[in-house]
Amino acid sequence: xxxxxxxxxxxxxxxxxxxxxxxxxxxxxxxxxxxxxxxxxxxxxxxxxxxxxxxxxxxxxxxxxxxxxxxxxxxxxxxxxxxxxxxxxxxxxxxxxxxxxxxxxxxxxxxxxxxxxxxxxxxxxxxxxxxxxxxxxxxxxxxxxxxxx
Amino acid sequence: xxxxxxxxxxxxxxxxxxxxxxxxxxxxxxxxxxxxxxxxxxxxxxxxxxxxxxxxxxxxxxxxxxxxxxxxxxxxxxxxxxxxxxxxxxxxxxxxxxxxxxxxxxxxxxxxxxxxxxxxxxxxxxxxxxxxxxxxxxxxxxxxxxxxxxxxxxxxxxxxxxxxxxxxxxxxxxxxxxxxxxxxxxxxxxxxxxxxxxxxxxxxxxxxxxxxxxxxxxxxxxxxxxxxxxxxxxxxxxxxxxxxxxxxxxxxxxxxxxxxxxxxxxxxxxxxxxxxxxxxxxxxxxxxxxxxxxxxxxxxxxxxxxxxxxxxxxxxxxxxxxxxxxxxxxxxxxxxxxxxxxxxxxxxxxxxxxxxxxxxxxxxxxxxxxxxxxxxxxxxxxxxxxxxxxxxxxxxxxxxxxxxxxxxxxxxxxxxxxxxxxxxxxxxxxxxxxxxxxxxxxxxxxxxxxxxxxxxxxxxxxxxxxxxxxxxxxxxxxxxxxxxxxxxxxxxxxxxxxxxxxxxxxxxxxxxxxxxxxxxxxxxxxxxxxxxxxxxxxxxxxxxxxxxxxxxxxxxxxxxxxxxxxxxxxxxxxxxxxxxxxxxxxxxxxxxxxxxxxxxxxxxxxxxxxxxxxxxxxxxxxxxxxxxxxxxxxxxxxxxxxxxxxxxxxxxxxxxxxxxxxxxxxxxxxxxxxxxxxxxxxxxxxxxxxxxxxxxxxxxxxxxxxxxxxxxxx
Numbered sequence: 001x002x003x004x005x006x007x008x009x010x011x012x013x014x015x016x017x018x019x020x021x022x023x024x025x026x027x028x029x030x031x032x033x034x035x036x037x038x039x040x041x042x043x044x045x046x047x048x049x050x051x052x053x054x055x056x057x058x059x060x061x062x063x064x065x066x067x068x069x070x071x072x073x074x075x076x077x078x079x080x081x082x083x084x085x086x087x088x089x090x091x092x093x094x095x096x097x098x099x100x101x102x103x104x105x106x107x108x109x110x111x112x113x114x115x116x117x118x119x120x121x122x123x124x125x126x127x128x129x130x131x132x133x134x135x136x137x138x139x140x141x142x143x144x145x146x147x148x149x
Numbered sequence: 150x151x152x153x154x155x156x157x158x159x160x161x162x163x164x165x166x167x168x169x170x171x172x173x174x175x176x177x178x179x180x181x182x183x184x185x186x187x188x189x190x191x192x193x194x195x196x197x198x199x200x201x202x203x204x205x206x207x208x209x210x211x212x213x214x215x216x217x218x219x220x221x222x223x224x225x226x227x228x229x230x231x232x233x234x235x236x237x238x239x240x241x242x243x244x245x246x247x248x249x250x251x252x253x254x255x256x257x258x259x260x261x262x263x264x265x266x267x268x269x270x271x272x273x274x275x276x277x278x279x280x281x282x283x284x285x286x287x288x289x290x291x292x293x294x295x296x297x298x299x300x301x302x303x304x305x306x307x308x309x310x311x312x313x314x315x316x317x318x319x320x321x322x323x324x325x326x327x328x329x330x331x332x333x334x335x336x337x338x339x340x341x342x343x344x345x346x347x348x349x350x351x352x353x354x355x356x357x358x359x360x361x362x363x364x365x366x367x368x369x370x371x372x373x374x375x376x377x378x379x380x381x382x383x384x385x386x387x388x389x390x391x392x393x394x395x396x397x398x399x400x401x402x403x404x405x406x407x408x409x410x411x412x413x414x415x416x417x418x419x420x421x422x423x424x425x426x427x428x429x430x431x432x433x434x435x436x437x438x439x440x441x442x443x444x445x446x447x448x449x450x451x452x453x454x455x456x457x458x459x460x461x462x463x464x465x466x467x468x469x470x471x472x473x474x475x476x477x478x479x480x481x482x483x484x485x486x487x488x489x490x491x492x493x494x495x496x497x498x499x500x501x502x503x504x505x506x507x508x509x510x511x512x513x514x515x516x517x518x519x520x521x522x523x524x525x526x527x528x529x530x531x532x533x534x535x536x537x538x539x540x541x542x543x544x545x546x547x548x549x550x551x552x553x554x555x556x557x558x559x560x561x562x563x564x565x566x567x568x569x570x571x572x573x574x575x576x577x578x579x580x581x582x583x584x585x586x587x588x589x590x591x592x593x594x595x596x597x598x599x600x601x602x603x604x605x606x607x608x609x610x611x612x613x614x615x616x617x618x619x620x621x622x623x624x625x626x627x628x629x630x631x632x633x634x635x636x637x638x639x640x641x642x643x644x645x646x647x648x649x650x651x652x653x654x655x656x657x658x659x660x661x662x663x664x665x666x667x668x669x670x671x672x673x674x675x676x677x678x679x680x681x682x683x684x685x686x687x688x689x690x691x692x693x694x695x696x697x698x699x700x701x702x703x704x705x706x707x708x709x710x711x712x713x714x715x716x717x718x719x720x721x722x723x724x725x726x727x728x729x730x731x732x733x734x735x736x737x738x739x740x741x742x743x744x745x746x747x748x749x750x751x752x753x754x755x756x757x758x759x760x761x762x763x764x765x766x767x768x769x770x771x772x773x774x775x776x777x778x779x780x781x782x783x784x785x786x787x788x789x790x791x792x793x794x795x796x797x798x799x800x801x802x803x804x805x806x807x808x809x810x811x812x813x814x815x816x817x818x819x820x821x822x823x824x825x826x827x828x829x830x831x832x833x834x835x836x837x838x839x840x841x842x843x844x845x846x847x848x849x850x851x852x853x854x855x856x857x858x859x860x861x862x863x
Contacts, residue, residue, distance in 0.1 A: 017422075
């Protein structure tokens, strides 16, 4: 089916089967490869994007179901790595392999939008993404740094 | 292997120079960007660096960046000797070429925590050689003796006259000079970059989604495939009705392979839908009845069967003569790597050979495996290394690249083959399951006088690197058990190699991952039997191992071992040497209702000799601890009917941020030879936690994972 998708402030027309997850429309149809595939079952969070500002796991979200919503991916978080979380991530040198980091940052951005100064338990609850390199403590520090920025 | 690796430095350099900065490296670049590069007229000073007129220094990285920081630490080594301006340094993945071979392996590959230690000497040499050529070029330009030209901060300065020229201005002339035969390297006291915490060069690209991993490769006309191998290890594809997949919109082809079926489509989703629509008929082969229970029974039987002796000292009879004897059987399960980026590779078969873009730890192995499969010389297999979304040893293998090549060849178009997570978990080369029986003897004074270990597990090297297996001993199966730093006069370590149908491979820290659990847990058992403090007991046995002793003392001091933990908290510790580095870890835990296990703190001390980037050492200690802790808590691959029962993160659990301990890392400066850092912090964490559990509950955990004993991660 054909439908429109608004991603990072731009409208796109896509023609895919209606069960196609948003993740694969972003990656294969729109070429926005910053959003990653990790599990396909919403368990790891590598595919996290914002749908109307809400952190959403795009691997289980049919693209057709978010037609009309405002979708933001890591590429749309800022044009120049100037988002306070991106600056904090660089300051704390968070990433190792980096594969989960787009999803981590998007999950953190949704958290800060809702809770500008999160405590540890709020960070624990919001950041359920998997990182196999174990960057979790730096993720926590970077979120706190950004909250104070 | 040597014969086919003879494309020499000279030939490569000629190619490189002819391309004038247009070396096609790392990942696909659109043609217009390649042109832009050539127009920039970068000078190829040597195989390791190019310098552009704007003073940008591009340093080639021969090792795969999989999180361990080589994209920064290796350029730091070159830049130190080059006297580069670090702010002008860029890193770039090197192409697959014998020049970029791992000097410890002889082929281009990343593993064994070798990247920095195998590169340190020749990268310093490369930087120093280029520095001397730049000085010479300046001296010739100015008509002065080279001795009066000083290199510093990316420029050459003539002392007496105060003339200056940047490297960008000198590079073209320098690149035309013959490299000096000998160069003087800086002394450690003169280092200004090595040893200083340095921000990673790859961080910016990893916070905005622009870093290109294997799954992100883009090519004109690229199709996407996904694969299902026979669910039983060793099984073959008998037949498959292709029609259900071909009926899915977007599916282009079904490619049957010997042991798998690939569906190729316009994108991953139609490929996956097509694959799921298929019902392949498999010849399940000899392993169809295999189960975790059948494997365990074989391993247990091998505790009393024949074995090879890996190490022995003193007198075996000392055990029987000991005043007190302790015996225990330990076991660990198979483990999957579960890299965040599922296995994938992109292949394009051309008239001249094949091009592969892959997140790989094994550029050389891919060249040989694909070359052998297609009847090509390794040099005809061009490998472009992307960033790796984790490696941990899994990406040393070549299976995923070979599948991509066969699919691309079959459809006559470039194919990006991406495994589902289920395929990734079910078709790994697993950390071997293992069983061990340990026996210790104490004299009347509580001192250990005898130590015997019988290890039972499959051999990795028999498949992967058979030349390493000698007299029934696979060194990777006994590493970390055959050698111990502790002074015990009468020791014996035996190995019974037991193969199963389960593929096994290199999993972060390899044999150390299980052997440290066996050795350090059992050492705790005999310390308890001796009525001794676990720290004091170990320190007494380390009187001839000052580096180990210093590391253990540093970790204990950081953890405050000398003072009691807060109420309800308990500590455990472990010490282990691997990959040339020594790591000690002290954990602080609590166990609540329902065996809710909280790991609150880890104090880690490491002696890895020369440190290039201290912040990367800290990050790798943290990383290895989380990797090992995840496995200790949850990790277990089980088999039934020859199939892996787990398939995704819902059944193969991972540690999350909320369960993360505080980690304090202390680097012990010993001045020793350079050691690895990617793996050595993984082995001690499981025994440290198990020993803390004993301190907390009196329950001695002799098998992993901890969830099998009713513990829940809190």
